[in-house]
Amino acid sequence: MMSPKSRVGEREFQHIDLIPGMPDDVAVDCLARVPHDAFRSMRRVCRGWKSAAATPEFALARAEARANEDLVYLLQFRNPAAGDDGPKAGVAPAYGVAMYNVTTGEWHRERAAPPMPMFAQCAAVGTRLAVMGGWDPKTFEPVADVHVLDAATGVWRRGTPMRSARSFFACAEAGGKIYVAGGHDKMKNALKTAEAYDAEADGWDPLPDMSEERDECDGMATVAGDKFLAVSGYRTGRQGGFERDAEWFDPATREWRRLERVRAPPSAAHVVVRGRVWCIEGTAVMEWRGERRGWIEVGAYPPGLKAGTARAVAVSGGERVVVTGAIESGGHALWVFDVKSKNWTVVQPPAEFAGYVFSMASVRV
Numbered sequence: 001m002m003s004p005k006s007r008v009g010e011r012e013f014q015h016i017d018l019i020p021g022m023p024d025d026v027a028v029d030c031l032a033r034v035p036h037d038a039f040r041s042m043r044r045v046c047r048g049w050k051s052a053a054a055t056p057e058f059a060l061a062r063a064e065a066r067a068n069e070d071l072v073y074l075l076q077f078r079n080p081a082a083g084d085d086g087p088k089a090g091v092a093p094a095y096g097v098a099m100y101n102v103t104t105g106e107w108h109r110e111r112a113a114p115p116m117p118m119f120a121q122c123a124a125v126g127t128r129l130a131v132m133g134g135w136d137p138k139t140f141e142p143v144a145d146v147h148v149l150d151a152a153t154g155v156w157r158r159g160t161p162m163r164s165a166r167s168f169f170a171c172a173e174a175g176g177k178i179y180v181a182g183g184h185d186k187m188k189n190a191l192k193t194a195e196a197y198d199a200e201a202d203g204w205d206p207l208p209d210m211s212e213e214r215d216e217c218d219g220m221a222t223v224a225g226d227k228f229l230a231v232s233g234y235r236t237g238r239q240g241g242f243e244r245d246a247e248w249f250d251p252a253t254r255e256w257r258r259l260e261r262v263r264a265p266p267s268a269a270h271v272v273v274r275g276r277v278w279c280i281e282g283t284a285v286m287e288w289r290g291e292r293r294g295w296i297e298v299g300a301y302p303p304g305l306k307a308g309t310a311r312a313v314a315v316s317g318g319e320r321v322v323v324t325g326a327i328e329s330g331g332h333a334l335w336v337f338d339v340k341s342k343n344w345t346v347v348q349p350p351a352e353f354a355g356y357v358f359s360m361a362s363v364r365v
Contacts, residue, residue: 016048018031018048018049018052024052025057027052028052028055028057028058028061029061029065031049031052031053031058031061032058032061032062032065032067033062033065033067035069035104036069036071036101036151036365037101037104037106037108039053039152039153039154039365040153040154043153053152053153054152054153059127059152059365062365068103068364068365069101069102069103069104069364069365070101070102070103070315070316070320070362070363070364071099071100071101071102071151071362071363071364071365072099072100072101072102072313072315072322072360072361072362073097073098073099073110073122073124073129073149073151073360073361073362073363074097074098074099074100074324074353074357074359074360075095075096075097075116075120075121075122075131075357075358075359075360076095076096076098076353076355076356076357076358077094077095077355077356077358078094078095078096078352078355079332079351079352079353079354079355095116095117095118095119095120095134095137095358096109096110096113096116097109097110097113097116097122097131097149098110098353100322100334100347100349100353102315102316102320102322102336102362105347107349107350107352107353109352109353110149110156112154112156113131113147113149113156114147114156114158115137116131116134116147117133117134117135117136117137117143117145117167118134118135118136118137118140119133119134119135119167119168119358120132120133120134120145120359121133121134121169121171121180121358121359122171122359122360122361123171123172123173123178123219123361124151124173124178124361124362124363125173125176125177125178125199126176126199126363127150127151127152127363127364127365128148128149128150128151128199128200128363129148129149129151129361129363130146130147130148130159130178130197130199131146131147131148131149132145132146132147132162132171132178132180132197133145133162133165133166133167133169133171133180133183134167135167141165141186142165142166142167142183142184142185142186143165143167144161144162144163144164144165144166145158145161145162146158146159146160146161146162146197147159148199148202151363151365152365159197159199159202160202160203160204162180162195162197162204163195163204163206164185164191164193164195165185165186166180166182166183166184166185166191166193167183167184168183168184168215168216169181169182169183169191169217169219170182170183170214170217170218170219170230170231170233171219171359172219172228172229172272173361174226174227174228174251175226175227175251177196177197177198177199177205177251178196178197178199179194179195179196179197179207179219179228179249180194180195180196180197180219181193181194181195181207181210181214181217181219181228181230181249182194182210182213182214182215182217182230182233183214183215183216183217184215184236188236189213189236190213190214190215190233190234190235190236191213191214191215192209192210192211192212192213192214193206193207193209193210194207194208194209194210194230194249195207196228196251207249207254208254208255208256210230210247210256211247211256211258212233212235212243212245212247213233213235213236214230214232214233214234214235214243214247215233215234215235215236216232216233216234216242217230217231217232217233218230218231218232218233218269218270219231226251227248227249227250227251228248228249228251229246229247229248229249229259229272229277230246230247230248230249231246231270231277232244232245232246244260245258245259245260246258246259247259268280268281268282268286268310269281269310269311269312269323269325270312271312271313271314271321272314273287273314273318273321273339274314274318274339275318276288276289278298278312278321279295280301280302280305280310280312280323281301281307282301282307282308283301284297284298284299284300284301285297285298285299285300285301285321285337286298298342299337299342300342300344302323302325302335302337302344302346303335303344303346304327304328304329304333304346305323305325305326305327305328305333305335306325306326306327306328309325309326310323310324310325311323311324311325311357311358311359311360312324312360313360313361313362314362315362315364316364317364318339319338319339319340320336320337320338320339321336321337321339322334322335322336322337322360322362323335323336323337324357324360325357326356331354332349332354332355332356332357333346333347333348333349333354334346334347334349335347
């Protein structure tokens with residue numbers, strides 16, 4: 001159904017209803033209830049639907065209709081036991097992007113994604129997932145590559161490269177930007193450089209150096225959600241000697257501040273839940289209560305999770321925490337922690353998605 005003609009300058013146009021005979025705001029409310037796995041098909045129906053799905057009103061309508069879905073993206077190596085999808089003898093396992101829909105329980109392989117550097121890491125801001133750095137699979141040297149996925153549209157694009165090639169670095173979203181810090185260069189020297197990525201503007205902002213080199217450090221947002229925290233890591237001369245301190249960057253002052261003894265036992269996975277730093281370590285889920293109070297227990301350890309293999313991310317606005325890692329009896333799995341009930345649910349992924357996860361990030365659409 002078309003509305004009467006209108007004139008803008010010398011050009012006439014006709015407004016085409018998103019759904020014939022229905023006001024556009026009501027039509028957007030209907031489209032907003034389409035499941036995420038049908039977004040790509042919906043966008044192909046017509047230009048009007050494609051444009052409507054890209055507006056802030058569409059995202060708001062999904063939230064108001066409680067139609068949001070929580071997606072966890074996992075950068076992982078293919079599971080060698082996955083049959084035809086697994087690697088061939090003598091060939092390194094393929095490294096790629098998988099997606100677990102926490103809301104529906106569905107799994108999906110991002111087959112439209114470009115080839116990913118080994119040990120690339122990811123972080124998300126809004127509906128955009130940025131995959132950064134890692135190793136060139138042929139030379140095994142760090143790269144500065146950036147690839148960005150808009151989870152709302154399913155479209156990948158190449159982003160502006162990082163200012164420094166690096167791997168095994170801290171990375172996380174804080175205050176609407178993605179921060180990276182530390183890691184190591186192609187000579188395996190630990191780095192103290194840092195930079196911040198604006199996914200919308202596709203640009204990098206060089207930051208002041210941290211006070212210390214930090215290879216293999218963890219990254220997360222701090223209490224207010226607008227400051228970046230780089231946890232632990234080790235210096236060039238102390239390979240594998242993880243420190244127990246951390247540094248956080250305040251964008252308002254553009255300065256780093258040291259925090260002593262923040263890290264829990266070595267190989268703990270760190271995650272921010274409702275503004276507080278949590279870690280999953282060998283005996284329990286712990287929460288950081290500041291330099292004076294230290295760590296306190298807030299939950300049981302994921303049942304069957306092999307110590308030192310965990311990765312973690314908060315979803316559903318901090319209502320749940322998703323943990324990946326190796327199972328003590330063999331293989332890999334996911335564990336979902338309900339923050340309110342303190343209960344764990346074990347998720348056994350399909351064989352194709354049961355490989356080792358190196359990095360993960362969550363998106364709500």
